[in-house]
Amino acid sequence: MVDSQCTRCKALLNHTIVAMVAGQVVRVKCNTCGSEHNHRPAKEPKAATVKGAKAEKEVKAPRTRAAKAPAVSDEAVWEEMIQPLDPDLAVPYSMDGKFKANTLISHPTFGTGVVASCQAGKVEVVFKTGRKLLRSAC
Template identity: 85%
Template sequence: MQKRVLAAGDMVDSQCTRCKALLNHTIIAMVDGQVVRVKCNTCGSEHNHRPAKEPKVAAAKAPKAAKEAKTPRARSVKAPAISDEAVWEEMIRPLDPDLAVPYSMEGKFRANTLLTHPTFGIGVIASSQAGKIEVVFKEGRKLLRSAC
């Protein structure tokens, strides 16, 4: 099968810079047998020829176990992370749940006091900053607004 030689005035697929799509274009200029400049048949804009990109072939991936065996990594020794639930249980143990204060954005709170929140439940105030309190709930730590 013979490959057709392109010439000025022929149609070619090119990536249009205005339409942002691969569309039919008319060849305007050629240099050394290569298409250099084209005109979009859809929007009429003239621009340099941007041929259709060939799809990249994905390289075959090695199995995960084989990768790990090839590249051993030095692992840092860390203490096991203590979950927020465990921290919550330790903090709530000495406190009386009946003395929990209901949460309000306008309320003023101190550290190590119990708080009841309508969504998160009972929590312990870990710290208070200007306008914020950090509360440890069973589900995790939350930063809440306050008047502190």
């Protein structure tokens, strides 16, 4: 019997020795879960190192984030995209429908939206509440 780090249990547990090479344990079987794996002995704590004068560094000021430009809200983008389009001509959304960019669609949950881009099997639609990636036959 030997203590080993079990790969399945993720804990240091009692194991039965299965194989030894040159007097060293190389393969063990966990007495808790029954898995067989290479022996992983308990890790020994690292010795504390003494820091000398070279290890001392100047204390730097904490990092600050660069100021970002204010992001344009999805609602503002939606209002700009929907302005030239007629809401009465909105196409009802369906998962098997084919949509092109700048097409006005009517979704039963999210409301009226404008198709921003088409990808394989998906369309990105800008709604008043935000952007959504929806399934389609594009």
